[in-house]
Amino acid sequence: MGRVDNRATLDLxxxxxxxxxxxxxSANGTGETNYFRVxxxxxxxxxxxxxxxxxxxxxxxxxxYFCAGMNKDARIVVEGNVGTGVAENMMSGTVxxxxxxSQSAGATAHGxxxxxxxxxSARCGISLKGGEIVVKGNVGHMSMFMAQSGALVVLGDAGDxxxxxxxxxxxxxxGKVSSLGADCIEKEMRDEHxxxxxxxxxxxxxxxxxxxxxxxxxxxxxxYNFKVDNMASY
Amino acid sequence: xxxxxxxxxxxxxxxxNVIAEIRRAAETGLYRIRGFGxxxxxxxxxxxxFLGASMSRYPLEGYREKCETSVVLGTRYAKKPIELKTPITxxxxxxxxxxxxxxxxxxxxxxxxxTSTTTGDGGMTQEERGHSKTLVYQYLPSRYGMNPDDLRRAxxxxxxxxxxxxxxxxxxLLGQKISERxxxxxxxxxxxxxxxxxxxxxxxxxxxLAIKIMELxxxxxxxxxxxxxxxxxxxxxxxxxxxxxGADVVVIDGMQGGTxxxxxxxxxxxxxxxxxxxxxxVAALKEVNMHRKVxxxxxxxxxxxxxxxxxxxxxxxxASIGTAALIALGDNDPHYDEEYKKLGSGAxxxxxxxxxxxxxxITTQTPELxxxxxxxxxGRRLANYLRVMTLELQTLARANGKSHVHNLExxxxxxxxxxxxxxxxxxxxxxxxIPGLGKQD
Numbered sequence: 001m002g003r004v005d006n007r008a009t010l011d012l013x014x015x016x017x018x019x020x021x022x023x024x025x026s027a028n029g030t031g032e033t034n035y036f037r038v039x040x041x042x043x044x045x046x047x048x049x050x051x052x053x054x055x056x057x058x059x060x061x062x063x064x065y066f067c068a069g070m071n072k073d074a075r076i077v078v079e080g081n082v083g084t085g086v087a088e089n090m091m092s093g094t095v096x097x098x099x100x101x102s103q104s105a106g107a108t109a110h111g112x113x114x115x116x117x118x119x120x121s122a123r124c125g126i127s128l129k130g131g132e133i134v135v136k137g138n139v140g141h142m143s144m145f146m147a148q149s150g151a152l153v154v155l156g157d158a159g160d161x162x163x164x165x166x167x168x169x170x171x172x173x174x175g176k177v178s179s180l181g182a183d184c185i186e187k188e189m190r191d192e193h194x195x196x197x198x199x200x201x202x203x204x205x206x207x208x209x210x211x212x213x214x215x216x217x218x219x220x221x222x223x224y225n226f227k228v229d230n231m232a233s234y
Numbered sequence: 235x236x237x238x239x240x241x242x243x244x245x246x247x248x249x250x251n252v253i254a255e256i257r258r259a260a261e262t263g264l265y266r267i268r269g270f271g272x273x274x275x276x277x278x279x280x281x282x283x284f285l286g287a288s289m290s291r292y293p294l295e296g297y298r299e300k301c302e303t304s305v306v307l308g309t310r311y312a313k314k315p316i317e318l319k320t321p322i323t324x325x326x327x328x329x330x331x332x333x334x335x336x337x338x339x340x341x342x343x344x345x346x347x348x349t350s351t352t353t354g355d356g357g358m359t360q361e362e363r364g365h366s367k368t369l370v371y372q373y374l375p376s377r378y379g380m381n382p383d384d385l386r387r388a389x390x391x392x393x394x395x396x397x398x399x400x401x402x403x404x405x406x407l408l409g410q411k412i413s414e415r416x417x418x419x420x421x422x423x424x425x426x427x428x429x430x431x432x433x434x435x436x437x438x439x440x441x442x443l444a445i446k447i448m449e450l451x452x453x454x455x456x457x458x459x460x461x462x463x464x465x466x467x468x469x470x471x472x473x474x475x476x477x478x479x480g481a482d483v484v485v486i487d488g489m490q491g492g493t494x495x496x497x498x499x500x501x502x503x504x505x506x507x508x509x510x511x512x513x514x515x516v517a518a519l520k521e522v523n524m525h526r527k528v529x530x531x532x533x534x535x536x537x538x539x540x541x542x543x544x545x546x547x548x549x550x551x552x553a554s555i556g557t558a559a560l561i562a563l564g565d566n567d568p569h570y571d572e573e574y575k576k577l578g579s580g581a582x583x584x585x586x587x588x589x590x591x592x593x594x595x596i597t598t599q600t601p602e603l604x605x606x607x608x609x610x611x612x613g614r615r616l617a618n619y620l621r622v623m624t625l626e627l628q629t630l631a632r633a634n635g636k637s638h639v640h641n642l643e644x645x646x647x648x649x650x651x652x653x654x655x656x657x658x659x660x661x662x663x664x665x666x667x668i669p670g671l672g673k674q675d
Contacts, residue, residue, distance in 0.1 A: 050382055
C-alpha cells in the first residue's frame with residue numbers, strides 16, 4: 001500500500017458494480033480519497049477494471065473474471081482468489097493476489113507487476129507484452145503462450161507446453177517443468193537475467209529465494225520466419 | 235477434331251493455374267500465402283435482381299423525393315450510439331498491412347461522407363484517429379497496441395472473433411512488412427513472420443464473451459457501442475450467440491472478404507458466401523426478436539450500391555467494404571501496370587499484399603512506395619466512390635418505392651439462379667419457388 005490519508009469503503013453488497021467502479025475510476029490519485037476498500041465482492045466480475053491513477057485498492061474477498069483489467073498506475077490487492085484474466089492487459093501499477101488465480105492471469109499485460117501468492121492456472125502470462133508476473137506457487141499448461149516481452153517468475157512448477165511459440169519474453173522457473181512448448185528452450189542465465197530475477201523476487205517479497213535455484217527459458221527463435229524444415233512445429 | 239488444337243487442349247481439372255501452383259509448391263515446400271479475397275465464383279448478390287415498381291408499387295422520383303440513407307448503430311446498450319450518414323462503412327484493416335498514408339486516406343474519405351472507419355490488428359495510429367470522425371477500434375486476439383486510452387478515444391469497439399477470408403484463423407503479417415514502427419506498435423522483433431492468435435487469450439465461448447463485453451463497457455463507462463465481428467462460419471448460431479453475449483451490433487463477414495495475408499487454401503475453401511450469411515444472420519436476429527434492435531453489418535465482396543441495396547433488402551442495417559475501398563484509393567491502378575508486371579502480375583490481377591511491394595503505396599511499409607499515395611487525393615477518391623455507391627443505393631430504393639433505404643425488403647427481390655434462391659430464401663424469378671422451404675402457395 002502506498003500513502004494512506006483518506007479511506008473509503010465500497011460495499012458490493014449494497015452498491016452495484018457500476019457504482020463501485022465509477023467511484024474507483026473517478027479517483028485521480030490527488031483527491032481526498034486515495035485508499036479504497038472494496039468489501040463483499042462475492043465473485044463479481046470486472047471489479048476495479050479500467051483504473052488509471054495511483055490509488056490503492058484493497059478487495060476483501062474472492063472476485064470473478066477480469067479483476068483489475070487494463071490497470072494503469074493503481075495498486076490493487078485482492079485478499080482472496082481471482083477468476084480468469086486478472087490484470088489482463090495491465091499497462092502499469094501492481095496487482096497482488098493473496099490467493100490463487102484462474103486462467104490467463106496477466107494476459108497481454110503491457111506493463112506493471114502481477115504477484116500471485118498461490119497458484120495460477122493455465123495460460124498464465126499468455127501473449128505478455130512487457131508486463132512482469134511472479135507466481136509463488138505453480139502455473140498451469142500453456143503458460144506464456146506467444147508471450148512477446150516481459151517476464152514470468154515461477155517459484156513452484158510449470159505445466160505442459162511452457163512458453164509455446166515464445167517471442168522475446170523471459171521465463172524463470174524454480175521447480176519442475178512438465179514440458180516445453182514449440183520453440184521454447186532452456187537458456188543460459190547471464191548476469192542481466194540474475195539481476196532481473198533478483199529484482200522481481202525482492203519486489204514480490206521473496207527475499208529468501210535463491211536466484212541460483214532457478215532455470216531460465218526463452219525462445220530458440222527458430223519459428224520467427226517460415227522454414228519448410230520446421231514443418232513439424234507448424 | 236483438329237490435331238493441333240487437341241494437342242494443346244487444357245484440362246479442366248489440371249488447368250494452367252493448378253499446374254503452376256503444384257510446381258510452386260514442389261519447389262518451395264510452403265503453402266501459398268496471398269492477399270485480396272476469394273477469386274473463385276460463388277453465388278452472390280449478382281444473382282439477385284430488384285423487381286422495381288410499376289402498377290402494384292409506386293416509385294419515388296429520382297433527385298426530387300427524399301430517400302434517406304442514415305443509420306444508427308449501437309442502440310441496444312450504448313449511451314452514445316454511432317450515427318452514420320450512409321450505411322456503407324469501412325472494414326477493419328490494420329496499420330502494418332496498410333501504410334500510414336493509406337490509413338489516413340481511409341479516414342479522410344470516410345469522414346467526408348459521414349461514415350466510419352475501423353482499426354485493425356495493429357493498434358490505433360494517430361493518422362487514422364486524427365482523420366476519422368467516427369472510428370471503430372478493433373479488439374482482437376493478438377491485442378497488439380491495445381490500451382485503455384485508445385479504447386476510450388474510440389467511438390465504438392469491435393470484438394473480432396473472425397473475418398470472412400479466414401474464419402477460424404488468425405492474422406498474418408510477413409517479415410518484410412514488420413518495419414521499425416510496426417514492430418514497436420506490436421511489441422515484436424523486426425522482420426519476423428508474425429502470426430496472430432486465432433483465439434482470444436482470456437475468454438472462450440459466448441458465456442465468457444458476455445463477461446468480456448461487460449468489462450469493456452465498465453472500462454468505457456457504457457458509452458461505446460460494442461460490435462462482435464465473425465467470419466461467416468455458422469452465421470445463424472454465431473449471431474444468436476453474439477446477441478446472447480450482449481453485442482450492440484453484429485458484423486458478419488462472408489467468404490469473399492479480403493485479407494492482407496492468408497493461406498490461399500483458407501481464402502478459397504473456408505466460410506460461406508456473403509449471400510447465404512446475411513440470410514442466416516437476419517433469421518437469427520428475428521428468431522430472438524432482435525432484428526433492428528441489434529444492428530447487422532454485412533461485409534465480404536461488397537462492390538456496388540446494388541450489393542449494399544440487396545444486403546439491406548435482406549435485412550442488414552449496413553454493409554462494409556475493404557478490398558473495394560483499397561481499389562478506390564488506387565490499388566491495382568493501371569498507371570502502375572508495368573510495375574505490377576515486373577512483380578509477375580498486372581494491374582487488375584495483383585494480389586500479393588503480403589509482400590509489401592505494392593507499387594500503389596497502399597499495402598506496404600516501404601517508405602518510398604508508401605510516399606506514392608497522397609492521402610488527400612486518395613481520400614477524395616474514396617469519398618467519391620462512397621458517394622456513387624450511396625447514389626446507386628438510393629436509385630434502387632426509390633425504384634422500389636422506398637423513402638428510406640432500410641425500407642427495402644426481401645419481397646423486392648427475385649433470384650436468377652436456383653442456388654441464390656435457396657441461399658437468400660428469395661423466390662426464383664418467374665416462380666414462387668424457394669428451394670429448401672417446401673412447396674409455396
